[in-house]
Amino acid sequence: MADRLLTFSIFRYNPITPEIPPRMQEYQLEETMGMSLFIALNRLREELDPSLMFDFVCRAAICGSCAMLINGRPGLACKTLTQDMPDRITVMPLPVFKLVGDLSVDTGVWFRHLNVRTEAWIHTDKVFNPEAIEERMDNPTAQAIYDAERCIECGCCIGACATANMRADFMGAAFLNRIARFMIDPRDERPMAQYFDVVGTDEGVFGCIGLMACDDLCPMEIPLQGQLAFVRRKMAQMALKCARCK
Amino acid sequence: MILQKLLAKSPKLETRLELLELATGLMLFGFLQFHMFAVSSIILGVDAFNRDSARMDEYYLSYIGIPLIILALIVHGLVALRKAPWKIQEMRVFVQHSRRLAHLDTWAWGVQILTALIILVLAATHIWSVLVTWPIEAATSAARIQGGYFSNFVLLIVAAEIHAMVGLYRILVKWSWIHRKKFTNYLVYATIGMVGLGFLTLLVFYFRSIPKGLS
Numbered sequence: 001m002a003d004r005l006l007t008f009s010i011f012r013y014n015p016i017t018p019e020i021p022p023r024m025q026e027y028q029l030e031e032t033m034g035m036s037l038f039i040a041l042n043r044l045r046e047e048l049d050p051s052l053m054f055d056f057v058c059r060a061a062i063c064g065s066c067a068m069l070i071n072g073r074p075g076l077a078c079k080t081l082t083q084d085m086p087d088r089i090t091v092m093p094l095p096v097f098k099l100v101g102d103l104s105v106d107t108g109v110w111f112r113h114l115n116v117r118t119e120a121w122i123h124t125d126k127v128f129n130p131e132a133i134e135e136r137m138d139n140p141t142a143q144a145i146y147d148a149e150r151c152i153e154c155g156c157c158i159g160a161c162a163t164a165n166m167r168a169d170f171m172g173a174a175f176l177n178r179i180a181r182f183m184i185d186p187r188d189e190r191p192m193a194q195y196f197d198v199v200g201t202d203e204g205v206f207g208c209i210g211l212m213a214c215d216d217l218c219p220m221e222i223p224l225q226g227q228l229a230f231v232r233r234k235m236a237q238m239a240l241k242c243a244r245c246k
Numbered sequence: 247m248i249l250q251k252l253l254a255k256s257p258k259l260e261t262r263l264e265l266l267e268l269a270t271g272l273m274l275f276g277f278l279q280f281h282m283f284a285v286s287s288i289i290l291g292v293d294a295f296n297r298d299s300a301r302m303d304e305y306y307l308s309y310i311g312i313p314l315i316i317l318a319l320i321v322h323g324l325v326a327l328r329k330a331p332w333k334i335q336e337m338r339v340f341v342q343h344s345r346r347l348a349h350l351d352t353w354a355w356g357v358q359i360l361t362a363l364i365i366l367v368l369a370a371t372h373i374w375s376v377l378v379t380w381p382i383e384a385a386t387s388a389a390r391i392q393g394g395y396f397s398n399f400v401l402l403i404v405a406a407e408i409h410a411m412v413g414l415y416r417i418l419v420k421w422s423w424i425h426r427k428k429f430t431n432y433l434v435y436a437t438i439g440m441v442g443l444g445f446l447t448l449l450v451f452y453f454r455s456i457p458k459g460l461s
Binding site for chain 2: 240242
Protein backbone atom coordinates (compact mmCIF):
# COMPACT_ATOMS: atom_id res chain seq x y z
CA MET A 1 0.00 0.00 0.00
CA ALA A 2 2.82 2.36 0.89
CA ASP A 3 4.29 2.21 -2.62
CA ARG A 4 1.33 3.85 -4.30
CA LEU A 5 1.73 6.95 -6.43
CA LEU A 6 -1.21 9.18 -5.61
CA THR A 7 -2.67 11.67 -8.03
CA PHE A 8 -4.29 14.74 -6.49
CA SER A 9 -6.63 16.80 -8.58
CA ILE A 10 -6.95 20.09 -6.73
CA PHE A 11 -9.27 23.04 -7.31
CA ARG A 12 -7.35 26.23 -8.01
CA TYR A 13 -8.76 29.72 -8.05
CA ASN A 14 -7.65 32.96 -6.52
CA PRO A 15 -10.24 35.75 -6.32
CA ILE A 16 -7.37 38.26 -6.39
CA THR A 17 -6.55 37.15 -9.92
CA PRO A 18 -10.01 36.69 -11.46
CA GLU A 19 -8.50 36.74 -14.97
CA ILE A 20 -7.27 33.19 -14.33
CA PRO A 21 -10.45 31.06 -14.40
CA PRO A 22 -11.15 28.30 -11.84
CA ARG A 23 -9.42 25.06 -12.83
CA MET A 24 -8.38 21.65 -11.55
CA GLN A 25 -4.62 21.14 -11.23
CA GLU A 26 -2.97 17.75 -10.89
CA TYR A 27 -0.10 16.78 -8.61
CA GLN A 28 1.53 13.45 -7.92
CA LEU A 29 2.93 12.27 -4.63
CA GLU A 30 4.24 9.01 -3.26
CA GLU A 31 2.13 7.66 -0.44
CA THR A 32 3.78 7.16 2.94
CA MET A 33 2.68 5.08 5.91
CA GLY A 34 -0.24 6.57 7.82
CA MET A 35 -0.47 9.54 5.46
CA SER A 36 -3.45 11.82 5.97
CA LEU A 37 -4.73 14.27 3.39
CA PHE A 38 -3.47 17.01 5.68
CA ILE A 39 0.09 15.62 5.47
CA ALA A 40 -0.22 15.18 1.73
CA LEU A 41 -1.35 18.80 1.19
CA ASN A 42 1.52 20.11 3.31
CA ARG A 43 4.02 18.06 1.33
CA LEU A 44 2.51 19.27 -1.93
CA ARG A 45 2.90 22.85 -0.77
CA GLU A 46 6.46 22.35 0.49
CA GLU A 47 7.78 20.27 -2.36
CA LEU A 48 5.72 21.09 -5.44
CA ASP A 49 3.71 24.28 -5.25
CA PRO A 50 4.19 26.97 -2.56
CA SER A 51 1.23 28.95 -3.95
CA LEU A 52 -1.35 26.31 -2.88
CA MET A 53 -3.78 27.75 -0.33
CA PHE A 54 -5.54 25.67 2.33
CA ASP A 55 -6.41 26.00 6.02
CA PHE A 56 -5.36 23.95 9.00
CA VAL A 57 -4.53 24.53 12.64
CA CYS A 58 -4.77 21.55 14.96
CA ARG A 59 -4.30 18.53 12.62
CA ALA A 60 -6.38 16.50 15.13
CA ALA A 61 -10.07 17.05 14.22
CA ILE A 62 -10.59 19.65 16.93
CA CYS A 63 -10.38 23.02 15.19
CA GLY A 64 -12.51 22.28 12.11
CA SER A 65 -10.35 24.40 9.80
CA CYS A 66 -9.41 21.78 7.21
CA ALA A 67 -12.92 20.85 6.05
CA MET A 68 -13.04 20.43 2.27
CA LEU A 69 -14.70 18.35 -0.45
CA ILE A 70 -12.69 15.14 -0.66
CA ASN A 71 -13.75 13.17 -3.73
CA GLY A 72 -16.89 15.30 -3.70
CA ARG A 73 -17.84 14.76 -0.07
CA PRO A 74 -17.24 17.14 2.82
CA GLY A 75 -14.70 15.89 5.33
CA LEU A 76 -11.72 16.92 7.41
CA ALA A 77 -8.35 16.63 5.64
CA CYS A 78 -6.64 15.76 8.92
CA LYS A 79 -9.05 12.92 9.63
CA THR A 80 -8.90 11.44 6.11
CA LEU A 81 -6.24 8.79 5.63
CA THR A 82 -5.01 8.29 2.07
CA GLN A 83 -4.96 4.52 2.65
CA ASP A 84 -8.77 4.64 2.65
CA MET A 85 -8.84 6.52 -0.64
CA PRO A 86 -8.41 5.44 -4.28
CA ASP A 87 -5.24 6.31 -6.25
CA ARG A 88 -6.87 9.44 -7.54
CA ILE A 89 -8.11 12.01 -5.03
CA THR A 90 -10.11 15.09 -6.01
CA VAL A 91 -10.03 17.96 -3.56
CA MET A 92 -12.25 21.05 -3.72
CA PRO A 93 -13.11 23.79 -1.23
CA LEU A 94 -16.36 23.62 0.77
CA PRO A 95 -19.31 25.21 -1.04
CA VAL A 96 -21.66 27.80 0.56
CA PHE A 97 -18.82 29.62 2.39
CA LYS A 98 -16.88 32.55 0.95
CA LEU A 99 -13.95 31.32 -1.12
CA VAL A 100 -10.65 32.79 0.08
CA GLY A 101 -8.61 30.94 -2.54
CA ASP A 102 -7.94 27.38 -3.69
CA LEU A 103 -9.09 25.13 -0.80
CA SER A 104 -9.41 27.88 1.76
CA VAL A 105 -12.87 29.18 2.72
CA ASP A 106 -14.04 31.64 5.34
CA THR A 107 -16.38 29.73 7.67
CA GLY A 108 -15.85 32.25 10.50
CA VAL A 109 -17.96 35.09 9.10
CA TRP A 110 -20.82 32.71 8.28
CA PHE A 111 -20.88 31.17 11.75
CA ARG A 112 -20.48 34.54 13.44
CA HIS A 113 -23.41 35.96 11.46
CA LEU A 114 -25.66 33.07 12.50
CA ASN A 115 -24.51 33.21 16.10
CA VAL A 116 -25.75 36.78 16.19
CA ARG A 117 -28.95 36.05 14.25
CA THR A 118 -29.96 33.17 16.52
CA GLU A 119 -28.55 34.84 19.65
CA ALA A 120 -26.64 31.67 20.43
CA TRP A 121 -25.86 32.42 24.03
CA ILE A 122 -27.59 31.89 27.39
CA HIS A 123 -30.38 34.41 28.00
CA THR A 124 -31.01 34.94 31.68
CA ASP A 125 -32.02 37.71 34.08
CA LYS A 126 -30.15 36.13 36.97
CA VAL A 127 -27.14 38.09 38.11
CA PHE A 128 -24.01 35.97 38.24
CA ASN A 129 -22.61 35.56 41.71
CA PRO A 130 -19.00 34.31 41.59
CA GLU A 131 -19.13 33.50 45.32
CA ALA A 132 -22.11 31.14 45.13
CA ILE A 133 -21.90 27.40 44.56
CA GLU A 134 -22.54 26.51 40.94
CA GLU A 135 -26.10 25.41 40.18
CA ARG A 136 -26.46 21.72 39.53
CA MET A 137 -27.83 20.21 36.36
CA ASP A 138 -29.13 16.65 36.08
CA ASN A 139 -26.87 14.25 34.26
CA PRO A 140 -29.04 13.35 31.22
CA THR A 141 -29.52 17.07 30.42
CA ALA A 142 -25.81 17.74 30.76
CA GLN A 143 -25.06 14.78 28.50
CA ALA A 144 -27.54 15.96 25.87
CA ILE A 145 -26.07 19.47 25.89
CA TYR A 146 -22.58 18.04 25.69
CA ASP A 147 -23.55 15.90 22.70
CA ALA A 148 -24.63 19.00 20.76
CA GLU A 149 -21.64 21.01 21.98
CA ARG A 150 -19.22 18.58 20.36
CA CYS A 151 -19.80 20.52 17.12
CA ILE A 152 -16.47 22.00 15.95
CA GLU A 153 -18.13 24.32 13.39
CA CYS A 154 -16.14 22.83 10.52
CA GLY A 155 -19.02 23.48 8.10
CA CYS A 156 -19.19 19.94 6.64
CA CYS A 157 -22.95 19.70 7.33
CA ILE A 158 -23.48 23.01 5.56
CA GLY A 159 -21.40 21.99 2.54
CA ALA A 160 -23.29 18.68 2.36
CA CYS A 161 -26.75 20.30 2.56
CA ALA A 162 -28.69 20.74 -0.68
CA THR A 163 -30.85 23.53 0.77
CA ALA A 164 -27.83 25.45 2.08
CA ASN A 165 -26.23 25.10 -1.36
CA MET A 166 -29.32 26.43 -3.12
CA ARG A 167 -30.51 29.04 -0.61
CA ALA A 168 -28.05 31.37 1.05
CA ASP A 169 -30.26 32.25 4.03
CA PHE A 170 -30.79 28.68 5.32
CA MET A 171 -29.38 28.07 8.81
CA GLY A 172 -28.27 24.51 8.26
CA ALA A 173 -27.73 21.65 10.69
CA ALA A 174 -24.89 23.31 12.62
CA PHE A 175 -27.21 26.07 13.81
CA LEU A 176 -30.30 24.02 14.34
CA ASN A 177 -28.15 21.72 16.46
CA ARG A 178 -26.89 24.74 18.35
CA ILE A 179 -30.43 25.99 18.94
CA ALA A 180 -31.49 22.54 20.16
CA ARG A 181 -28.72 22.84 22.71
CA PHE A 182 -30.13 26.09 24.13
CA MET A 183 -33.69 24.78 24.08
CA ILE A 184 -32.81 22.04 26.55
CA ASP A 185 -30.51 24.18 28.69
CA PRO A 186 -32.38 24.98 31.96
CA ARG A 187 -30.25 28.11 32.42
CA ASP A 188 -31.64 29.66 29.24
CA GLU A 189 -34.84 31.53 30.12
CA ARG A 190 -35.96 32.33 26.60
CA PRO A 191 -39.63 31.44 26.02
CA MET A 192 -40.27 28.97 23.19
CA ALA A 193 -42.10 31.72 21.26
CA GLN A 194 -38.82 33.57 20.90
CA TYR A 195 -37.14 30.52 19.36
CA PHE A 196 -40.19 30.06 17.15
CA ASP A 197 -39.70 33.51 15.68
CA VAL A 198 -36.15 32.67 14.63
CA VAL A 199 -36.25 28.99 13.62
CA GLY A 200 -39.92 28.18 12.90
CA THR A 201 -39.46 29.43 9.34
CA ASP A 202 -38.28 28.27 5.93
CA GLU A 203 -34.90 29.84 6.69
CA GLY A 204 -34.89 27.82 9.89
CA VAL A 205 -35.89 24.24 10.51
CA PHE A 206 -38.54 24.06 7.79
CA GLY A 207 -35.97 24.79 5.11
CA CYS A 208 -34.68 21.30 5.88
CA ILE A 209 -35.90 18.80 3.31
CA GLY A 210 -34.54 15.82 5.21
CA LEU A 211 -31.82 14.60 2.85
CA MET A 212 -29.64 13.84 5.87
CA ALA A 213 -26.29 14.32 4.15
CA CYS A 214 -25.40 16.36 7.26
CA ASP A 215 -26.13 13.37 9.48
CA ASP A 216 -24.19 11.01 7.22
CA LEU A 217 -21.13 13.21 6.82
CA CYS A 218 -20.65 14.98 10.17
CA PRO A 219 -16.98 14.29 11.10
CA MET A 220 -17.91 14.45 14.79
CA GLU A 221 -20.81 12.04 14.24
CA ILE A 222 -23.28 14.26 16.06
CA PRO A 223 -26.79 12.69 15.79
CA LEU A 224 -28.09 15.51 13.60
CA GLN A 225 -31.22 13.68 12.42
CA GLY A 226 -32.45 13.58 16.01
CA GLN A 227 -31.39 17.15 16.73
CA LEU A 228 -33.21 18.50 13.68
CA ALA A 229 -36.33 16.49 14.49
CA PHE A 230 -36.28 17.77 18.07
CA VAL A 231 -36.36 21.40 16.87
CA ARG A 232 -38.94 20.54 14.22
CA ARG A 233 -41.32 19.00 16.77
CA LYS A 234 -40.96 21.90 19.19
CA MET A 235 -41.73 24.36 16.40
CA ALA A 236 -44.74 22.36 15.22
CA GLN A 237 -46.12 22.36 18.77
CA MET A 238 -45.72 26.14 18.89
CA ALA A 239 -47.56 26.65 15.60
CA LEU A 240 -50.49 24.61 16.85
CA LYS A 241 -50.89 26.16 20.27
CA CYS A 242 -49.28 29.60 20.28
CA ALA A 243 -52.05 32.19 20.01
CA ARG A 244 -49.81 35.23 20.26
CA CYS A 245 -47.34 34.14 17.58
CA LYS A 246 -47.32 35.90 14.23
CA MET B 247 -33.32 42.70 9.40
CA ILE B 248 -34.87 44.44 6.44
CA LEU B 249 -38.35 45.95 6.35
CA GLN B 250 -40.10 43.80 3.77
CA LYS B 251 -38.79 40.59 5.35
CA LEU B 252 -39.71 41.75 8.84
CA LEU B 253 -43.28 42.39 7.72
CA ALA B 254 -43.70 39.34 5.48
CA LYS B 255 -42.17 36.78 7.83
CA SER B 256 -44.69 34.52 9.56
CA PRO B 257 -43.34 31.48 11.40
CA LYS B 258 -46.87 30.36 12.17
CA LEU B 259 -47.91 30.29 8.51
CA GLU B 260 -44.66 28.69 7.38
CA THR B 261 -44.96 25.97 10.03
CA ARG B 262 -48.61 25.32 9.21
CA LEU B 263 -47.81 24.97 5.52
CA GLU B 264 -45.20 22.39 6.44
CA LEU B 265 -47.78 20.53 8.52
CA LEU B 266 -50.25 20.77 5.64
CA GLU B 267 -47.68 19.19 3.33
CA LEU B 268 -47.20 16.44 5.90
CA ALA B 269 -50.94 15.82 6.37
CA THR B 270 -51.83 15.81 2.66
CA GLY B 271 -48.77 13.65 1.95
CA LEU B 272 -49.82 11.02 4.47
CA MET B 273 -53.40 11.17 3.24
CA LEU B 274 -52.35 10.66 -0.39
CA PHE B 275 -50.01 7.86 0.63
CA GLY B 276 -52.89 6.09 2.37
CA PHE B 277 -55.19 6.68 -0.56
CA LEU B 278 -52.71 5.37 -3.13
CA GLN B 279 -52.20 2.09 -1.31
CA PHE B 280 -55.95 1.71 -0.70
CA HIS B 281 -56.58 2.42 -4.39
CA MET B 282 -53.98 -0.16 -5.47
CA PHE B 283 -55.56 -2.85 -3.31
CA ALA B 284 -59.08 -1.86 -4.38
CA VAL B 285 -58.43 -2.15 -8.13
CA SER B 286 -56.44 -5.34 -7.63
CA SER B 287 -59.75 -7.03 -6.77
CA ILE B 288 -60.00 -7.66 -10.52
CA ILE B 289 -57.48 -10.45 -9.92
CA LEU B 290 -60.20 -12.20 -7.92
CA GLY B 291 -62.70 -11.71 -10.70
CA VAL B 292 -64.97 -9.27 -12.47
CA ASP B 293 -67.72 -9.68 -9.90
CA ALA B 294 -65.42 -8.83 -7.00
CA PHE B 295 -64.28 -5.67 -8.77
CA ASN B 296 -67.78 -4.51 -9.67
CA ARG B 297 -69.11 -5.30 -6.21
CA ASP B 298 -66.36 -3.18 -4.58
CA SER B 299 -67.04 -0.32 -6.92
CA ALA B 300 -70.80 -0.48 -6.41
CA ARG B 301 -70.42 -0.59 -2.64
CA MET B 302 -68.24 2.52 -2.60
CA ASP B 303 -70.85 4.21 -4.75
CA GLU B 304 -73.68 3.05 -2.52
CA TYR B 305 -72.16 4.49 0.64
CA TYR B 306 -71.18 7.74 -1.12
CA LEU B 307 -67.51 6.97 -0.48
CA SER B 308 -66.66 7.83 -4.07
CA TYR B 309 -68.53 11.11 -4.01
CA ILE B 310 -66.82 12.30 -0.83
CA GLY B 311 -63.48 10.63 -1.43
CA ILE B 312 -62.74 11.65 -5.00
CA PRO B 313 -63.22 15.44 -4.55
CA LEU B 314 -61.20 15.24 -1.31
CA ILE B 315 -58.35 13.43 -3.04
CA ILE B 316 -58.32 15.87 -5.95
CA LEU B 317 -58.19 18.74 -3.45
CA ALA B 318 -55.41 17.03 -1.49
CA LEU B 319 -53.43 16.47 -4.71
CA ILE B 320 -53.66 20.14 -5.66
CA VAL B 321 -52.86 21.40 -2.15
CA HIS B 322 -49.98 18.94 -1.69
CA GLY B 323 -48.53 19.89 -5.07
CA LEU B 324 -48.74 23.62 -4.41
CA VAL B 325 -47.32 23.39 -0.89
CA ALA B 326 -44.51 21.04 -1.89
CA LEU B 327 -43.52 23.32 -4.74
CA ARG B 328 -42.18 25.82 -2.18
CA LYS B 329 -39.04 23.74 -1.82
CA ALA B 330 -38.41 22.79 -5.45
CA PRO B 331 -35.46 24.33 -7.30
CA TRP B 332 -37.32 26.53 -9.78
CA LYS B 333 -34.59 28.93 -10.76
CA ILE B 334 -32.30 27.50 -13.40
CA GLN B 335 -29.30 28.33 -11.22
CA GLU B 336 -30.78 26.49 -8.23
CA MET B 337 -31.46 23.51 -10.44
CA ARG B 338 -27.88 23.45 -11.72
CA VAL B 339 -26.57 23.86 -8.18
CA PHE B 340 -28.67 20.90 -7.04
CA VAL B 341 -27.63 18.62 -9.91
CA GLN B 342 -23.92 19.48 -9.56
CA HIS B 343 -24.15 19.10 -5.79
CA SER B 344 -25.80 15.67 -6.11
CA ARG B 345 -23.23 14.48 -8.63
CA ARG B 346 -20.32 15.55 -6.43
CA LEU B 347 -21.83 14.13 -3.27
CA ALA B 348 -22.96 10.77 -4.73
CA HIS B 349 -25.39 10.46 -1.81
CA LEU B 350 -28.50 8.31 -2.27
CA ASP B 351 -30.89 10.43 -0.17
CA THR B 352 -29.86 13.57 -2.02
CA TRP B 353 -30.49 11.95 -5.42
CA ALA B 354 -33.82 10.65 -4.12
CA TRP B 355 -35.04 14.23 -3.78
CA GLY B 356 -34.38 14.77 -7.50
CA VAL B 357 -36.42 11.63 -8.13
CA GLN B 358 -39.23 13.11 -6.00
CA ILE B 359 -39.42 16.20 -8.19
CA LEU B 360 -39.27 14.21 -11.41
CA THR B 361 -41.96 11.72 -10.33
CA ALA B 362 -44.11 14.62 -9.06
CA LEU B 363 -44.12 16.11 -12.55
CA ILE B 364 -45.03 12.74 -14.10
CA ILE B 365 -47.87 12.30 -11.57
CA LEU B 366 -49.11 15.83 -12.23
CA VAL B 367 -49.76 15.02 -15.88
CA LEU B 368 -50.70 11.34 -15.73
CA ALA B 369 -52.90 11.48 -12.63
CA ALA B 370 -54.84 14.35 -14.20
CA THR B 371 -55.55 12.34 -17.39
CA HIS B 372 -56.30 9.27 -15.26
CA ILE B 373 -58.87 11.06 -13.09
CA TRP B 374 -60.40 12.73 -16.13
CA SER B 375 -60.77 9.50 -18.08
CA VAL B 376 -62.38 7.77 -15.09
CA LEU B 377 -64.84 10.57 -14.44
CA VAL B 378 -66.07 10.80 -18.04
CA THR B 379 -66.88 7.07 -18.12
CA TRP B 380 -68.50 7.04 -14.65
CA PRO B 381 -69.44 4.71 -12.92
CA ILE B 382 -66.32 2.60 -12.35
CA GLU B 383 -66.89 -0.83 -13.82
CA ALA B 384 -64.59 -3.66 -14.86
CA ALA B 385 -65.71 -3.38 -18.46
CA THR B 386 -64.96 0.33 -18.87
CA SER B 387 -61.65 -0.01 -17.03
CA ALA B 388 -60.62 -2.92 -19.25
CA ALA B 389 -61.70 -1.03 -22.35
CA ARG B 390 -59.57 1.92 -21.25
CA ILE B 391 -56.48 -0.17 -20.58
CA GLN B 392 -56.85 -2.20 -23.76
CA GLY B 393 -57.58 0.96 -25.72
CA GLY B 394 -54.18 2.64 -25.35
CA TYR B 395 -53.87 3.69 -21.72
CA PHE B 396 -51.63 0.71 -20.83
CA SER B 397 -48.28 2.51 -21.07
CA ASN B 398 -49.68 5.53 -19.20
CA PHE B 399 -50.60 3.26 -16.32
CA VAL B 400 -47.21 1.51 -16.26
CA LEU B 401 -45.51 4.87 -15.88
CA LEU B 402 -48.09 6.22 -13.43
CA ILE B 403 -47.89 3.18 -11.14
CA VAL B 404 -44.09 3.30 -11.01
CA ALA B 405 -43.95 7.09 -10.54
CA ALA B 406 -46.72 7.21 -7.92
CA GLU B 407 -45.37 4.32 -5.83
CA ILE B 408 -41.79 5.60 -5.87
CA HIS B 409 -42.95 9.13 -5.05
CA ALA B 410 -45.16 7.88 -2.22
CA MET B 411 -42.56 5.60 -0.67
CA VAL B 412 -39.71 8.11 -0.89
CA GLY B 413 -42.12 10.73 0.45
CA LEU B 414 -43.09 8.55 3.39
CA TYR B 415 -39.41 7.83 4.05
CA ARG B 416 -38.65 11.56 4.02
CA ILE B 417 -41.50 12.32 6.45
CA LEU B 418 -40.40 9.59 8.85
CA VAL B 419 -36.80 10.80 8.67
CA LYS B 420 -37.62 14.48 9.11
CA TRP B 421 -39.73 13.85 12.20
CA SER B 422 -37.33 11.13 13.31
CA TRP B 423 -39.99 8.48 13.78
CA ILE B 424 -37.76 5.70 12.51
CA HIS B 425 -34.23 4.37 12.44
CA ARG B 426 -33.18 5.48 8.99
CA LYS B 427 -30.86 2.72 7.83
CA LYS B 428 -33.07 -0.17 8.99
CA PHE B 429 -36.27 1.22 7.54
CA THR B 430 -34.93 1.81 4.02
CA ASN B 431 -35.01 -1.92 3.20
CA TYR B 432 -38.64 -2.29 4.27
CA LEU B 433 -39.67 0.58 2.05
CA VAL B 434 -37.80 -0.88 -0.93
CA TYR B 435 -39.62 -4.21 -0.45
CA ALA B 436 -42.96 -2.40 -0.05
CA THR B 437 -42.34 -0.43 -3.25
CA ILE B 438 -41.49 -3.55 -5.23
CA GLY B 439 -44.53 -5.32 -3.78
CA MET B 440 -46.98 -2.53 -4.60
CA VAL B 441 -45.59 -1.96 -8.11
CA GLY B 442 -45.80 -5.73 -8.66
CA LEU B 443 -49.42 -5.77 -7.54
CA GLY B 444 -50.16 -2.82 -9.81
CA PHE B 445 -48.59 -4.53 -12.82
CA LEU B 446 -50.46 -7.75 -12.12
CA THR B 447 -53.75 -5.83 -11.96
CA LEU B 448 -52.87 -4.08 -15.19
CA LEU B 449 -52.06 -7.35 -16.97
CA VAL B 450 -55.32 -8.94 -15.83
CA PHE B 451 -57.23 -5.97 -17.26
CA TYR B 452 -55.19 -6.07 -20.45
CA PHE B 453 -55.63 -9.75 -21.27
CA ARG B 454 -59.12 -10.35 -19.97
CA SER B 455 -61.96 -9.78 -22.36
CA ILE B 456 -64.86 -8.39 -20.40
CA PRO B 457 -68.15 -8.10 -22.23
CA LYS B 458 -70.12 -4.98 -21.39
CA GLY B 459 -73.14 -6.97 -20.27
CA LEU B 460 -71.29 -8.41 -17.28
CA SER B 461 -71.18 -5.13 -15.46
